[in-house]
Amino acid sequence: MEKIDGIVRDLEAIRLHSPLIHNITNYVVMNNTANALLAIGASPVMAHAREEAAEMAGLASAVVLNIGTLEPAWVEAMLVAGETALEKETPVIFDPVGAGATAYRNEVCKEIIERCAPTIIRGNASEIMALYNVQTRTKGVDSTAASGEALESARQLAVQTNAAVVISGETDYITNGQEVHTVANGSALMPRVTGMGCTASAITGAFAAVNPDPFLAATHAMYVMGIAGERAAGRSAGTGSLQMNFLDELYNLNEEAIRATIR
Amino acid sequence: MEKIDGIVRDLEAIRLHSPLIHNITNYVVMNNTANALLAIGASPVMAHAREEAAEMAGLASAVVLNIGTLEPAWVEAMLVAGETALEKETPVIFDPVGAGATAYRNEVCKEIIERCAPTIIRGNASEIMALYNVQTRTKGVDSTAASGEALESARQLAVQTNAAVVISGETDYITNGQEVHTVANGSALMPRVTGMGCTASAITGAFAAVNPDPFLAATHAMYVMGIAGERAAGRSAGTGSLQMNFLDELYNLNEEAIRATIR
Amino acid sequence: MEKIDGIVRDLEAIRLHSPLIHNITNYVVMNNTANALLAIGASPVMAHAREEAAEMAGLASAVVLNIGTLEPAWVEAMLVAGETALEKETPVIFDPVGAGATAYRNEVCKEIIERCAPTIIRGNASEIMALYNVQTRTKGVDSTAASGEALESARQLAVQTNAAVVISGETDYITNGQEVHTVANGSALMPRVTGMGCTASAITGAFAAVNPDPFLAATHAMYVMGIAGERAAGRSAGTGSLQMNFLDELYNLNEEAIRATIR
Numbered sequence: 001m002e003k004i005d006g007i008v009r010d011l012e013a014i015r016l017h018s019p020l021i022h023n024i025t026n027y028v029v030m031n032n033t034a035n036a037l038l039a040i041g042a043s044p045v046m047a048h049a050r051e052e053a054a055e056m057a058g059l060a061s062a063v064v065l066n067i068g069t070l071e072p073a074w075v076e077a078m079l080v081a082g083e084t085a086l087e088k089e090t091p092v093i094f095d096p097v098g099a100g101a102t103a104y105r106n107e108v109c110k111e112i113i114e115r116c117a118p119t120i121i122r123g124n125a126s127e128i129m130a131l132y133n134v135q136t137r138t139k140g141v142d143s144t145a146a147s148g149e150a151l152e153s154a155r156q157l158a159v160q161t162n163a164a165v166v167i168s169g170e171t172d173y174i175t176n177g178q179e180v181h182t183v184a185n186g187s188a189l190m191p192r193v194t195g196m197g198c199t200a201s202a203i204t205g206a207f208a209a210v211n212p213d214p215f216l217a218a219t220h221a222m223y224v225m226g227i228a229g230e231r232a233a234g235r236s237a238g239t240g241s242l243q244m245n246f247l248d249e250l251y252n253l254n255e256e257a258i259r260a261t262i263r
Numbered sequence: 264m265e266k267i268d269g270i271v272r273d274l275e276a277i278r279l280h281s282p283l284i285h286n287i288t289n290y291v292v293m294n295n296t297a298n299a300l301l302a303i304g305a306s307p308v309m310a311h312a313r314e315e316a317a318e319m320a321g322l323a324s325a326v327v328l329n330i331g332t333l334e335p336a337w338v339e340a341m342l343v344a345g346e347t348a349l350e351k352e353t354p355v356i357f358d359p360v361g362a363g364a365t366a367y368r369n370e371v372c373k374e375i376i377e378r379c380a381p382t383i384i385r386g387n388a389s390e391i392m393a394l395y396n397v398q399t400r401t402k403g404v405d406s407t408a409a410s411g412e413a414l415e416s417a418r419q420l421a422v423q424t425n426a427a428v429v430i431s432g433e434t435d436y437i438t439n440g441q442e443v444h445t446v447a448n449g450s451a452l453m454p455r456v457t458g459m460g461c462t463a464s465a466i467t468g469a470f471a472a473v474n475p476d477p478f479l480a481a482t483h484a485m486y487v488m489g490i491a492g493e494r495a496a497g498r499s500a501g502t503g504s505l506q507m508n509f510l511d512e513l514y515n516l517n518e519e520a521i522r523a524t525i526r
Numbered sequence: 527m528e529k530i531d532g533i534v535r536d537l538e539a540i541r542l543h544s545p546l547i548h549n550i551t552n553y554v555v556m557n558n559t560a561n562a563l564l565a566i567g568a569s570p571v572m573a574h575a576r577e578e579a580a581e582m583a584g585l586a587s588a589v590v591l592n593i594g595t596l597e598p599a600w601v602e603a604m605l606v607a608g609e610t611a612l613e614k615e616t617p618v619i620f621d622p623v624g625a626g627a628t629a630y631r632n633e634v635c636k637e638i639i640e641r642c643a644p645t646i647i648r649g650n651a652s653e654i655m656a657l658y659n660v661q662t663r664t665k666g667v668d669s670t671a672a673s674g675e676a677l678e679s680a681r682q683l684a685v686q687t688n689a690a691v692v693i694s695g696e697t698d699y700i701t702n703g704q705e706v707h708t709v710a711n712g713s714a715l716m717p718r719v720t721g722m723g724c725t726a727s728a729i730t731g732a733f734a735a736v737n738p739d740p741f742l743a744a745t746h747a748m749y750v751m752g753i754a755g756e757r758a759a760g761r762s763a764g765t766g767s768l769q770m771n772f773l774d775e776l777y778n779l780n781e782e783a784i785r786a787t788i789r
Contacts, residue, residue, distance in 0.1 A: 247766025
């Protein structure tokens with residue numbers, strides 16, 4: 001299948017070039033996302049000081065901004081890194097963790113989108129809906145919203161921001177505003193491990209670093225997340241072992257495993 | 264046994280309602296405590312920005328304050344979150360990590376207790392004794408103190424602060440100032456994994472979110488920690504596998520496992 | 527062999543005295559390094575507040591400074607802790623993560639070396655070469671440099687700074703400026719797990735706390751890292767399981783395992 005070829009091609013490019021992915025992300029998941037990037041063959045760097053954010057972003061092949069444990073000084077560094085990337089046409093992946101939960105998060109999301117023009121935005125259904133609502137200056141977030149409703153928000157958000165937008169969930173949706181890709185791989189155990197969404201955003205950075213089409217890069221990344229997660233869940237006794245097995249699956253992922261697992 | 268029924272009832276309530284637990288905690292353990300809360304069925308959020316601390320605490324069913332890697336800006340957020348919780352009668356769990364080690368920690372402990380009036384305080388013997396000494400403005404902390412001596416400090420601290428006080432150790436003691444519960448489950452391997460105490464505090468937050476009696480909530484939480492830890496240690500080759508197996512045990516914990524392991 | 531006796535003697539001293547190791551380190555690895563220190567028998571503390579850095583460093587048997595996710599407030603605390611240690615003749619281990627990547631990192635490295643006079647400096651080949659270049663005020667860092675070239679930088683750096691200098695890599699080199707020790711143990715899987723280098727620095731802190739000779743302490747630490755890592759890799763399906771098995775191996779490490787694995 002063409003799809004599998006594309007995923008394998010990107011995966012091989014990541015392992016060959018080991019692109020540097022600059023992450024300004026949250027405390028909870030830094031270890032996991034660094035390990036996921038290493039497992040897949042990329043080269044992670046975490047650096048948030050205002051003093052070096054531009055220089056580090058300038059070295060990177062993709063910049064991942066994640067507001068999970070945001071605070072003003074970190075947001076400032078995110079903006080600097082994101083603007084540097086924008087200038088250099090380096091892809092920016094934005095993960096709006098907890099968008100809609102507080103006014104502060106909503107403001108920060110708005111500012112990051114306006115100033116950094118993310119290439120890819122990835123969140124869960126609630127976050128994507130919240131983000132769309134913030135963008136359109138309306139109110140109200142329904143965290144129990146159906147995926148279909150979130151998909152419409154994602155589509156509109158993609159049109160407005162010119163980003164590829166990903167909704168992670170039981171089925172993942174990826175849209176560029178016109179087309180929609182869906183990824184059905186994954187496991188119900190995955191959302192019970194913290195930072196799986198953040199890891200998806202980091203992995204998306206690795207794919208965006210080697211694939212110039214953000215819509216395809218995001219789709220391939222979600223396949224790899226779903227396939228590795230599904231394979232790991234199949235041999236895990238619980239959420240602790242899933243976290244470990246997921247890294248092993250990423251590390252060992254190859255065409256054969258992809259072909260055997262993809263839906 | 265009535266005891267087992269109470270634990271199971273709380274556990275089912277956590278899994279049914281998935282209460283939001285707002286943690287302002289230390290960098291070392293954030294991943295573990297988030298995963299432990301997810302494994303048991305609760306919904307963790309880590310957020311420390313002064314800009315959103317009140318709003319986030321206002322959404323939560325329990326607030327967990329942990330000073331492991333404290334600094335002034337984080338302490339300020341803890342006070343805001345704790346005071347918000349106090350106003351809304353949301354339970355506040357306080358983990359005085361390293362109390363007694365430095366003057367700064369002692370001051371912060373005093374301020375958190377005074378302004379946030381924690382519902383439950385959980386620490387090891389040294390920390391509870393240091394906390395009691397700080398409260399009574401005397402000096403001297405003996406980290407090699409016998410549990411019995413710490414228990415008297417805990418009892419006095421409970422009376423003074425109106426909190427349920429937990430001493431974690433080979434035997435855990437939980438007191439409301441009058442009565443004392445003891446939990447003998449656990450494993451000597453547990454203190455060799457970082458953040459097991461912090462995880463106990465986070466899990467206590469989940470129980471406090473569903474059980475209106477802090478003394479019982481804390482007792483049930485300590486049983487669950489001890490039972491899951493003991494079961495995990497029984498099939499672990501070392502501290503690395505214990506950390507993983509512990510999450511699996513929490514995830515799979517049910518009445519049968521509790522009944523088979525409780526002492 | 528004399529070498530094995532020395533490693534075992536230090537290991538036993540760590541387990542007997544459980545020295546307090548004060549770490550001001552990066553967010554990505556805090557959990558791993560704390561767990562590695564606990565697994566080997568030491569007692570880790572992570573504390574970065576300016577308000578308590580001197581007091582905490584004053585309690586410690588070794589201070590580990592790691593600039594992986596540096597920012598000005600943390601650097602200030604590192605300087606305070608390092609200067610306190612210097613005054614008290616407590617060993618200071620310095621890990622110049624990412625030296626050479628940004629101007630800010632280079633400045634901070636220079637300041638830490640000047641003001642804290644580290645007892646042991648540990649980095650990879652690029653970092654050690656960058657550090658040497660910063661010290662000599664010349665420019666240019668070649669991250670693909672051969673080990674031999676890095677070794678000459680390490681030797682000069684050791685002479686200039688009076689520190690034992692460690693280059694981690696496929697073969698580890700440890701030098702006091704005159705002599706060179708080499709450690710061939712390890713696994714190619716180890717650099718694919720985040721923070722293995724940072725863990726090496728933390729473990730070096732534990733050995734420096736019990737062995738008054740920094741050159742020997744650093745050598746013994748690198749043997750223990752390489753031996754535990756090699757044994758763990760031998761039974762790991764990927765990088766996720768390596769991270770776990772490594773802690774189990776550290777926890778279980780004894781003379782027999784060392785004797786069976788050392789090269």
